Amino acid sequence: MSDMSNDVFAYFPFGKAALEKMGAVTENFRLFEAGWVGDNPKNNSDTMKVTGAEFRIAKAGKNKGKLSIKVPDTTRTVYVNRNEMAKYDA
Secondary structure (H helix, E strand, O other): OOOOOOOHHHHOHHHHHHHHHHOOOOOOEEEEEEEEOOOOHHHHOOEEEEEEEEEEEEOOOOOEOOEEEEOOOOOEEEEEEHHHHHOOOO
16 A cells, blocks of 8 residues: 555545444554445445555555555444435535
């Protein structure tokens, strides 16, 4: 993965709703995947699947010093609907 220092998805309504649903997470937990679910998700979906995991800083290689290594067995996925996201729309 690339540098995950900035938790971009956490600023969006779906990310805020997902993090609330996930409960307590570590300081290096990042959301890294999100998408609408269903047969025709672009037009008809009410639900998003959001996935995150804990990351650690790379000790070597091209990403040395960057928060870029996904920690095994820390991946968490939740499903959030439009109503859950709506309270974060501003």
